[in-house]
Amino acid sequence: MTDTVLYEVSDGLATITLNRPEAMNALNVAAKVALREAVRSAAEDPAVRAVLLTAAGDRAFCVGQDLKEHIGLLAADRETGSGQTMSTVREHYNPIVRALAGAAKPVVAAVNGVAAGAGFGFALAADYRIAADTASFNTSFAGVALTADSGISWTLPRVVGPGRATDLLLFPRSISAQEAYGLGVVNRLVPAGELRAEAEKVARALAEGPTVALAALKESVAFGLTHSLEETLEKEDELQTRAGSSEDHAIAVQAFVNKEKPKYLGR
Secondary structure (H helix, E strand, C coil): CCCCEEEEEECCEEEEEECCHHHCCCECHHHHHHHHHHHHHHHHCCCCCEEEEEECCCCEEECCECHHHHHHHHHHHHHHCCCCHHHHHHHHHHHHHHHHHHCCCCEEEEECCEEECHHHHHHHHCCEEEEECCCEEECCHHHHCCCCCCCHHHHHHHHHCHHHHHHHHHCCCCEEHHHHHHHCCCCEEECHHHHHHHHHHHHHHHHCCCHHHHHHHHHHHHHHCCCCHHHHHHHHHHHHHHHHCCHHHHHHHHHHHHCCCCCCCCC
């Protein structure tokens, strides 16, 4: 990884930190590449049992595309006729969202400040969102004459409903942390000074949990959103069989009988 994105694994928890606080963690090409590789590494590493996505500084989680760099890239496109600038959706944003949403382990986003555009999309791709009470959210896309990316046209309607999502996309505005919590965008709201500690506490609890079962829960919710009840019942049967065959299930049952706290192995 480059210094635009920090990556650390400790006791089963991978912490990915967007590290351009001077630019409100805007996504230049270097940051997008580094973030893509970080989330892929976390998703694919069997030693990683949970992921914490966070950002440096206290002003912004991520304001999306670095528009200063973007202007230069668009100008180069006009000169060459290559049209390469917008390939960033295919090359960077889509793989990042796929890795976050598709990881067979829980992903926690700790939103410390402004989450706009793709930054909002990445937060929504996480399974659990904790926000500082000073954070805010903005879809932003229409404000710069662009359509949705980073999966937000899929995730946002499922969180707030299609009507509200359409309103927020057509008429971008800053949503306070308190409103985001009321809309269900945020799962937990904490004072800004407590965000990092609370987010790490939640993420580490998940990293110490029954990984196979947590991955199955994540998969079942995603499946149920786009399938019928009958199909979902079949999927639950398949996933419950998998979870029931895990070492962690046997450990949990024995711990329950012994009135002990289970110590999961993540398998």
